[in-house]
Every structure is written in structure tokens, then in C-alpha cells.
Amino acid sequence: MNWDDRETIYQQAKGWVLEAGKEIRDNISDPLTVTTKSNPNDLVTTMDSDTEYFFMTRIKETFPDHRIISEEGYGDEVSALDGTVWIIDPIDGTMNFVHQKRNFAISVGIYHDGIGEIGLIYDVMADVLYSAKKGEGAYRNEKGLLPLNKHKHFKEAILSLNHFWLCENRLVNETVMQNLVKTVRGTRTYGSAALEFAAVAEGIMDGYMTMELAPWDIAxxxxxxxEVGGNTMNAFGDSVNLLQKGSVLTCNPAIQENIVEDYIKKGRK
Structure with a gap:
């Protein structure tokens, strides 16, 4: 498959995402086998593994020269984003999936020579697909998302924050983070990085920040x-490395300097 035929790749990826989502919905009430990975709160289920295997087999059959970065072990060893690379989280928000059976997403980012070309975030239980092709705008289902309000005032902003980092933070002084919370209009957390990004793109959140995410969480x-004019960087304003874990800030550009310069850099440990 020639990468020039991006629409074909997009339609194929979209079809697989919707198919995988339907399979999850159809089996959402089945008993789960739940295990842990790095810590007791880092959950993985058979559904995570099965969904990732679903994507892996179809990508390798259809696009054998494409490579995969993924969470549950079916991906390739990727040391550079040369060629076409799919970055996949089969279930982003596994804790929500296990405990709530909602508020989780399938996340698929497709990069070509390091450039993000196709993004798909599927809120499975709500049956809402956020999608984008580079240069063609972003969509919530079939409705185009509007550009972000570039005149947003910082004190009117609503931020999505992982509240754990407000209590224990290896990178930024906790008091600085707490002052940030007191300054903005409000904070929220969804428990799914993919859905937090989608909320920023939709304009219902003005920014999302956490101190450690993996490439499949954010790609x-x-x-x-x-595609809606937002910016994504690490917490200190530098480029995100999609080959390793790190801090992430995605936000409306109108509040970017306030967060990075006035709080994060000044509070750096």
C-alpha cells in the first residue's frame, strides 16, 4: 500500500476501530481476567490483550511493511519513526473499563516518517469517534470540531489534571501545582488520557497535563x-518524544505560557 493513498488507510483503520469497539460492547458484561503490571493500580485485562491482537493481525495482513508500537506486547521493536508506524492503545482507561464499564477509549495514531497523519479516539460505550487527518480538520463523529478559542483567559480555564501529581510529584513542587489549581476556574479528571485529549480538542477542557504517559496514551x-489549533509538548514546553514515556501538556495556546512559564518551570525540582 502506497502511503499516498492515505484515505484508504484511514478508512481501514476507522473500520477496525469501530469493529473492535463493537466487540468490546458486546462482551462488556462477560467475566474479566484482571492482572497487574508495574503496580497494583496498573491493570490489564484479557480484553486489552485480545483487542491489541485484533489490530496487530489485521495491520500485519493488510500493511505488512507498517510497524506497530503498542501497550500489551504485540508490537514491534521500534527505535525510530521511519516509515509508517501505528501507535495503539487497545483500551485506554483500563481502570475505568474494569470498575465503571465506561469512560475508556480505543486510541490509534498513525505516523509516517515521524509526522502524525491519522488520529482516532473511540469512546466505546458512548459510540463517539474523534478523528483527524493531518491538514483536514478534526471531527466528533461526522461533525467538524471548531478551532480553539485563542482568547481564552487563564483564570477562566478548566484543566484536566492527574490528581496524584498534586500530592506526589517528582518533577514539580507540589505547592506550585496546588497554586495552579487555585488559580484556574476548575480542574477535572477522566481517567483516560485519550478522552482527556479529545476533551481538549472539543474545547470542553482547556488543557490536560500529567507527569508520565506512554506514547500509546497520546499519539x-x-x-x-x-487539527483544532492546540499545542502538545512536555510539561516544560519541549517536544514530546513518542518513543518513550514522559510528561505531557496539551492545551489551548492561549494558556500555554501561563502554565509552562508561570508555574511548571518556576516550580521545577
Whole structure:
């Protein structure tokens, strides 16, 4: 498949995402086998593994020269984003999936020579697909998302924050983070990085920040946020490395300097 035929790749990826989502919905009430990975709160289920295997087999059959970065072990060893690379989280928000059976997403970002070309975030239980192709705008289902309000005032902003980092933070002084919370209009947390990115793209959140995410958590969201004029970087304003874990800030550009310069850099440990 020639990458020039991006629409074909997009339609194929979209079809697989919707198919995988239907399979999850159809089996949402089945008993789950739940295990842990890095810590007791880092959950993985058979549904995570099965969904990732679904994507892996179809990508390799259809696009054998494409490579995969993914969470549950079916991906390739990727040391550079040369060629076409799919970055996949089969279930982003596994804790929500296990405990709530909602508020989780399938996240698929497709990059070509390091450039984000296609982003898909599927809120499975709500049956809402956020999508973007580079240069063609971002969509919520079939409705185009509007550009972000570039005149947003910082004190009127609503931020999405992982509240754990307000209590224990290896990078930024906790008092600085708490002052940030007191300054903005409000904070929220969804428990799914992909859905937090989607909320920023939709304009219902003005920014999302956390101190450690993996590439599969953010790859699709970066593309979608970019298409509505948002910016994504690490917490200190530098470029995100999609080959390793790190801090992430995605936001309306109108509040970017306030967060990075006035709080994060000044509070850096």
C-alpha cells in the first residue's frame, strides 16, 4: 500500500476501530481476567490483550511493511519513526473499563516518517469517534470540531489534571501545582488520557497535563488536538518524544505560557 493513498488507510483503520469497539460492547458484561503490571493500580485485562491482537493481525495482513508500537506486547521493536508506524492503545482507561464499564477509549495514531497523519479516539460505550487527518480538520463523529478559542483567559480555564501529581510529584513542587489549581476556574479528571485529549480538542477542557504517559496514551490525541489549533509538548514546553514515556501538556495556546512559564518551570525540582 502506497502511503499516498492515505484515505484508504484511514478508512481501514476507522473500520477496525469501530469493529473492535463493537466487540468490546458486546462482551462488556462477560467475566474479566484482571492482572497487574508495574503496580497494583496498573491493570490489564484479557480484553486489552485480545483487542491489541485484533489490530496487530489485521495491520500485519493488510500493511505488512507498517510497524506497530503498542501497550500489551504485540508490537514491534521500534527505535525510530521511519516509515509508517501505528501507535495503539487497545483500551485506554483500563481502570475505568474494569470498575465503571465506561469512560475508556480505543486510541490509534498513525505516523509516517515521524509526522502524525491519522488520529482516532473511540469512546466505546458512548459510540463517539474523534478523528483527524493531518491538514483536514478534526471531527466528533461526522461533525467538524471548531478551532480553539485563542482568547481564552487563564483564570477562566478548566484543566484536566492527574490528581496524584498534586500530592506526589517528582518533577514539580507540589505547592506550585496546588497554586495552579487555585488559580484556574476548575480542574477535572477522566481517567483516560485519550478522552482527556479529545476533551481538549472539543474545547470542553482547556488543557490536560500529567507527569508520565506512554506514547500509546497520546499519539492519536496529539494529531486531533493539533487539527483544532492546540499545542502538545512536555510539561516544560519541549517536544514530546513518542518513543518513550514522559510528561505531557496539551492545551489551548492561549494558556500555554501561563502554565509552562508561570508555574511548571518556576516550580521545577
Amino acid at each position: 492519536a490525541g496529539i494529531i486531533i488536538v493539533d
